[in-house]
Amino acid sequence: MSTVDLPTPIVVTRHQCPHCQxxxxxxxxxxxQHMPRCxxxxxxxACKTCVNYEPADQEGPYPEHPGWxxxxxxxxxxxxxxxxxxxxPHWELHPRLAARD
Structure with a gap:
């Protein structure tokens, strides 16, 4: 009788940030430790939850421009x-996040 070496599946527990996921x-x-500074x-x-945040724009005003x-x-x-x-100090909650509460 021969034995076959196969990977053994295991179950692990991971913890995930509920904000950035x-x-x-x-x-x-x-x-x-990560969650308060996420x-x-x-x-x-932080910037990404602020109404004043302007995300990067990959396209500039003309083809040679690298974007913003x-x-x-x-x-x-x-x-x-x-x-x-x-x-x-300039942070204001973005309206899309206010709807979640």
């Missing part, structure tokens, strides 16, 4: 975002 970890405490969490007052980076539409906000900002 991209951050998953095996340890729950790692996700709990850019998709309205409680973090993410930005802030607030008059006192940064023109270009190197990375999203949390606890922004």
């Amino acid at each position: 991209r951050y998953t970890r095996a340890r729950r405490d790692r996700v709990e 850019w998709q969490n309205p409680a973090a007052r 980076p993410e930005g802030c539409g607030h008059e006192d906000g940064p023109d270009e975002l190197k990375q999203p900002i949390t606890d922004c």
